[in-house]
Amino acid sequence: EVQLVETGGGSIQPGGSLRLSCAVSGFSVRNNCMTWVRQAPGKGLEWVSLIFSRGTTYYVDSVKGRFTISRDESNNALFLQMNNLRAEDTAVYYCARGESYSGYAMDVWGKGTAVIVSS
Amino acid sequence: SFVVTQSPSVSVAPGQTASISCAGDNIGSKTVHWYHQRPGQAPVLVVYNDSERPSGIPGRFSASNSGNTATLTIARVEAGDEADYYCQVWDIRDDHPSVFGTGTKVTVL
Numbered sequence: 001e002v003q004l005v006e007t008g009g010g011s012i013q014p015g016g017s018l019r020l021s022c023a024v025s026g027f028s029v030r031n032n033c034m035t036w037v038r039q040a041p042g043k044g045l046e047w048v049s050l051i052f053s054r055g056t057t058y059y060v061d062s063v064k065g066r067f068t069i070s071r072d073e074s075n076n077a078l079f080l081q082m083n084n085l086r087a088e089d090t091a092v093y094y095c096a097r098g099e100s101y102s103g104y105a106m107d108v109w110g111k112g113t114a115v116i117v118s119s
Numbered sequence: 120s121f122v123v124t125q126s127p128s129v130s131v132a133p134g135q136t137a138s139i140s141c142a143g144d145n146i147g148s149k150t151v152h153w154y155h156q157r158p159g160q161a162p163v164l165v166v167y168n169d170s171e172r173p174s175g176i177p178g179r180f181s182a183s184n185s186g187n188t189a190t191l192t193i194a195r196v197e198a199g200d201e202a203d204y205y206c207q208v209w210d211i212r213d214d215h216p217s218v219f220g221t222g223t224k225v226t227v228l
Contacts, residue, residue, distance in 0.1 A: 105152035105167035
């Protein structure tokens with residue numbers, strides 16, 4: 001079964017760090033474009049970061065230099081290392097798969113993990 | 120980065136047609152995907168590559184992309200179509216290859 005399960009969210013003070021994980025089953029994280037999308041409370045979707053199968057990474061400007069996307073091919077997992085967290089990073093974070101044949105549209109999503117940044 | 124604007128809300132009676140627009144400068148030169156999201160749930164892909172439907176998405180959903188506007192059309196609207204709808208603009212040539220629209224709340228009267 002194709003499935004994504006995010007973990008690692010929680011409450012953290014501003015300036016702190018969290019590492020989100022996305023366990024992938026039913027397909028190889030190495031062979032797909034994997035994306036992190038977040039949604040602040042009551043707000044819309046925001047694309048955060050992606051990693052292509054060849055390893056190229058991209059970030060939204062607001063997280064550049066603070067967040068790092070990576071993958072573990074042996075454990076078939078995706079990660080988002082989040083450093084120097086700010087209140088505006090508070091959101092539900094989703095991981096999603098995009099396949100090249102569909103223009104990297106995100107056809108499989110996890111249920112999300114909540115990150116709350118507050119003092 | 121590319122700016123994408125959607126109208127905040129659309130109200131439609133059951134059985135009627137809803138149109139949701141996604142506006143951006145020369146958006147027709149880019150690839151657009153559409154998602155719906157019900158409260159408390161993850162988004163679901165409803166259209167990819169401007170006008171293609173994933174398996175399991177009914178033919179009532181159609182879309183187009185040209186000029187400065189991409190449009191998602193929902194024919195014969197049902198109560199279950201009530202959700203937030205987001206366009207996602209994709210351009211691999213850009214430093215920020217992906218951006219979401221601001222979202223449109225579809226209310227079925």
